[in-house]
Amino acid sequence: METILSISGLHKRFGKIHAVNNVSFEIQKGNVYGILGPNGSGKSTTLGIVLNVVNKTAGTYSWFGGTTETHDALKKVGAIIERPNFYPYMSAYDNLRLVCKIKGAPVSKVDEKLALVGLLERKDSKFRNFSLGMKQRLAIASALLNDPEILILDEPTNGLDPQGIRQIRDIITLIASQGTTILLASHLLDEVEKVCSHVVVLRKGVILYTGTVNGMISSEGFFELQADDNAQLTALLQQHAAVDKIEPHDGKLTVYLKGSLEAAELNRYLATNGLYLNHLVKRKNSLEEQFIQLTSNQPEK
Structure with a gap:
């Protein structure tokens, strides 16, 4: 080119x-x-x-x-x-x-x-x-x-x-x-x-x-999740190797990832452990989120 x-x-x-x-x-x-x-x-x-x-x-x-x-x-x-x-x-x-x-x-x-x-x-x-x-x-x-x-x-x-x-x-x-x-x-x-x-x-x-x-912006992204029992959902998510951190917001959980995890794979994992979701959306980090993360990691000079 x-x-x-x-x-x-x-x-x-x-x-x-x-x-x-x-x-x-x-x-x-x-x-x-x-x-x-x-x-x-x-x-x-x-x-x-x-x-x-x-x-x-x-x-x-x-x-x-x-x-x-x-x-x-x-x-x-x-x-x-x-x-x-x-x-x-x-x-x-x-x-x-x-x-x-x-x-x-x-x-x-x-x-x-x-x-x-x-x-x-x-x-x-x-x-x-x-x-x-x-x-x-x-x-x-x-x-x-x-x-x-x-x-x-x-x-x-x-x-x-x-x-x-x-x-x-x-x-x-x-x-x-x-x-x-x-x-x-x-x-x-x-x-x-x-x-x-x-x-x-x-x-x-x-x-x-x-x-x-x-x-x-092609990081692992994050999930928005909700179940009838969000406490049980949180406990199961904390045990998954791909989950980085979990934040509650307006009755839903925002789940940030540190490894690759597809929606179907997560759904199967939760269902196998007896928990069924009533809300699941996977989102990609925006450029704004990546920019803030990138710049906040830089020390002041």
Whole structure:
């Protein structure tokens, strides 16, 4: 699989602050990557370095297998790392036409990209009359005018209402389905879980996890159980080797696992011991639960 971006041992210091601390990961063509972490975790700084707007302290990065100099490589990159900034009294169409001249892209791309982000009917409206969500969608259209191989977005839904968030997520999914690689930074777990195939988790500039989203949340999971006699149920569960801990909640038991255990196997075990369930649901840990567990296990520095 083609490597779009490779980062190795990247460091960035701002005085005493170690904003990016030995960060290494690769972006492969055709995937949607999320850099996930709370504010101040080094997400934006990492993006700024690879986009050549922030100087690194140490480490290396290369675009497209290192065959192209950064200046030329960035011509194949679309990026939004700040708030959308267009001429307020110009129309959406005229703003994008100006961007086409700057990027050397054909003006015919304007209508195509406006349609992609759902703004074609508002092409003649002035930018100052757009909602925040519409401004963000126009920025995405602008970043796509040169048909980049990778689109980089820094907190793309920040400040948007639920409808605006949904629209941006749908657009990201659509762009990815057309073959464009996407790298987005976000502090929103729900956003990463819904749109990303891969995730890099950062905390205070340090990588805690890198890999697929499914790989991060594919732990053994947990059961929600209920029986007429929850005390007997608890006693039997405590004897099972795959059970880690049991927590009562609203008349049900939440059963966390430390080993593989399927619902049918658990049901047979309990029935063999004379106990029959009236509620059994197996759930997968959410990205939020895995993220909290991952970050809470890290000592403060």
